[in-house]
Amino acid sequence: MDNLELIAKQLKAVSDPNRLKLLACLKKGEVCACDFVDVLKISQPAVSQQLKKLKEAGIIAERSAGTWKHYRLNNSLPLYIQAIIDELEEISIIKCDCC
Template sequence: MDLQLLEKQLKAVSDTNRLTLLSCLKSGEVCVCDFVDVLGISQPAVSQHLKKLEEAGIITARKLGTWKHYRIVENPSPIIKTVLDQLEERELCNCRPSSSC
């Protein structure tokens, strides 16, 4: 594995907010608008966290109207797979998979 990518991925999952985002994404695709309520932080702050995860190759996004919808990549690296396996899926966080904001 590329050491720079590994460093990016480890840094990306070393934050509680980003781990919370990943635990929500375990249930499927989620709109960025839902994450604002989940984390209780501003939309720009949520976007920065999502950007870190996307740059690390952990999540991917697709644009639907004015909103972006995020999901975990199809084949995460073994290290990220291990991290994801340790996270409980967060159903209580009001994430709405494939929400139509």
Template structure:
């Protein structure tokens, strides 16, 4: 793991909305629609934050119909594991409100 990778991950983790998303994903896979509802952000805003997390190799996604479901990567870095250990899980994020 080199400096550019660490820099990318640390920058992605340095945002309260992205940390809130990770606290939701800590309990498992979550649909974007549920994150929108729980976080009180617009769908484009949530998608933008998720894109930054995905580009930093922190989360991965799969498409289900017209919605995307996100989860933490299978092999998280030490930096990500340390961050996740400090976040409380938010199980309220798993509402399954997507059509």
């Protein structure tokens, strides 16, 4: 994938309100996938699809812990993506007890 294609993929990934909410939650650190369901008010499979798009764009990283996946912002983000994330107001989430 060349640089322009990557930029386009990343900008497309952050152009969705639900994905922006996910990024706002991740500003405070790692989050379990199950915790996003209450924030977005959508099903777990729908949350997974939104997370997949952000992961494929290289914006977030995942870590498996048993049956659950935990997500965090990538350590090295392009400045244009970091600027968008910086503009988002942090969303506090209530952590579940599943993991």
